Amino acid sequence: MPSVKIPKKSTFVDMTPFVDVAFLILTFFIMATKFKPQEPVEIKTPNSVSTKDITEDDALQVTFDSSGRVFFAIMPKSDNTIKYNIIKSINTARGLGLSDIDMKNFAQTPAIGVPFSGLKQLLALPVENQGSLKQPGVPVDTLGGELYWWIRESVAAFTTTGKPLKYYIKGDNNAKFPTFKNVLNAFKKNEILKFQMITMLEDVPTGTELSAIRSRQKASGGGTAPPK
Amino acid sequence: MASIDEGGGESHKKGPGVKKAKKLSTRVDMTPMVDLGFLLITFFIFTTTMSSPTTMDLFMPKDTDKDEEQNKAKESGALTLLLGKNNVIYYYEGQLKDDASNFLTTNFSGVRKIIIDKKKSVIESHVHDAGCQKIQEKARAGDPARKIPGDPNWQKACLDKDLVIVIKPDEDATYKNTIDILDEMAISDIKRYAMVDLFAVEKELIKKTEGGN
Numbered sequence: 413m414p415s416v417k418i419p420k421k422s423t424f425v426d427m428t429p430f431v432d433v434a435f436l437i438l439t440f441f442i443m444a445t446k447f448k449p450q451e452p453v454e455i456k457t458p459n460s461v462s463t464k465d466i467t468e469d470d471a472l473q474v475t476f477d478s479s480g481r482v483f484f485a486i487m488p489k490s491d492n493t494i495k496y497n498i499i500k501s502i503n504t505a506r507g508l509g510l511s512d513i514d515m516k517n518f519a520q521t522p523a524i525g526v527p528f529s530g531l532k533q534l535l536a537l538p539v540e541n542q543g544s545l546k547q548p549g550v551p552v553d554t555l556g557g558e559l560y561w562w563i564r565e566s567v568a569a570f571t572t573t574g575k576p577l578k579y580y581i582k583g584d585n586n587a588k589f590p591t592f593k594n595v596l597n598a599f600k601k602n603e604i605l606k607f608q609m610i611t612m613l614e615d616v617p618t619g620t621e622l623s624a625i626r627s628r629q630k631a632s633g634g635g636t637a638p639p640k
Numbered sequence: 641m642a643s644i645d646e647g648g649g650e651s652h653k654k655g656p657g658v659k660k661a662k663k664l665s666t667r668v669d670m671t672p673m674v675d676l677g678f679l680l681i682t683f684f685i686f687t688t689t690m691s692s693p694t695t696m697d698l699f700m701p702k703d704t705d706k707d708e709e710q711n712k713a714k715e716s717g718a719l720t721l722l723l724g725k726n727n728v729i730y731y732y733e734g735q736l737k738d739d740a741s742n743f744l745t746t747n748f749s750g751v752r753k754i755i756i757d758k759k760k761s762v763i764e765s766h767v768h769d770a771g772c773q774k775i776q777e778k779a780r781a782g783d784p785a786r787k788i789p790g791d792p793n794w795q796k797a798c799l800d801k802d803l804v805i806v807i808k809p810d811e812d813a814t815y816k817n818t819i820d821i822l823d824e825m826a827i828s829d830i831k832r833y834a835m836v837d838l839f840a841v842e843k844e845l846i847k848k849t850e851g852g853n
Contacts, residue, residue, distance in 0.1 A: 442684060460823045461823055609698055610696075620752070
């Protein structure tokens with residue numbers, strides 16, 4: 413009886429479609445990626461139905477985490493000389509004794525989370541090592557604390573350039589209300605009463621008044637105007 | 641690339657003397673390329689932030705010490721929400737009664753119904769007065785600058801004008817609670833709301849209620 417010959421099949425699989433798909437996905441992710449800006453603390457922001465996009469303009473951002481530490485950041489759109497001017501005027505006004513190198517370093521620092529007394533120590537470190545320093549947060553109290561001074565000098569520096577400044581507040585889900593209130597007080601004391609709070613987008617619950625308003629806006633081609 | 645027709649291979653005889661060029665396989669081993677591709681995909685998946693953050697506007701009133709400058713709310717249209725510990729909301733309508741009989745407790749899933757019910761009852765008891773016309777006109781015009789179209793139901797725009805919601809987060813309320821309640825204002829389209837501090841008597845009541853549970 414002749415032995416049954418099993419035909420040998422090639423084990424070589426055509427991977428072309430596979431590669432096609434893989435690179436398609438790769439292209440998508442490259443396009444969609446926007447790198448997270450460097451931040452001193454991890455913040456999980458609350459959700460809201462607000463659809464207003466965050467714009468990358470000149471902005472001042474106050475961040476606070478769940479343990480109540482407050483961080484202050486200035487994000488000028490184009491040049492860092494504004495940041496240099498801010499630290500310079502704070503240095504003179506508060507007598508911090510920072511060197512010129514420290515102040516130049518401030519322009520590269522993403523966020524400040526130390527009291528004025530610890531500023532020299534923080535700015536003496538190169539930017540990439542600042543993350544390892546434990547930052548206790550900018551002191552705030554019911555009258556605004558040192559945050560008041562930061563905001564004040566920033567506003568003053570931006571006023572001379574004539575650029576409008578935006579105020580962002582970014583808080584952690586589990587942060588306690590008094591922290592938020594103290595931050596608000598620091599702004600209020602500077603006569604700033606209009607803020608934007610950074611949140612994550614959440615769907616509008618159906619059957620509510622807002623969903624009716626939104627669909628009306630859509631129907632009239634009004635786009636996603638910010639809800640009142 | 642992989643399956644380009646190789647022209648039939650050996651079967652196509654050209655006759656003797658015709659030299660055959662050695663056929664090289666056009667197949668390329670793509671495994672390293674796939675490896676690299678997926679490595680990059682993984683990298684980008686991990687680093688990407690898919691949902692971009694949005695912002696929510698908040699306008700605070702200026703602090704005034706003068707009593708007459710403060711906005712007065714009609715008692716019938718006022719609803720006070722107190723945010724307490726562990727996502728609990730305490731609320732009362734109008735003025736807080738001396739015996740605290742209208743001091744009630746709810747949570748974030750129940751608060752929407754309370755707000756909507758309050759809005760309904762305010763609309764039902766609405767009395768037309770001089771202030772109404774201005775609100776109606778504003779609603780009819782919309783806001784062209786912000787691309788908000790005019791309200792087709794503009795006549796109803798001032799029905800809830802007496803409704804004022806007072807938000808009072810206490811010291812144990814979280815930032816999330818605060819944002820959530822402000823969000824509820826947007827969801828239920830509440831036009832007048834304010835965030836203020838608690839009264840001492842309210843603090844006492846919250847403490848008492850928390851202790852009782």
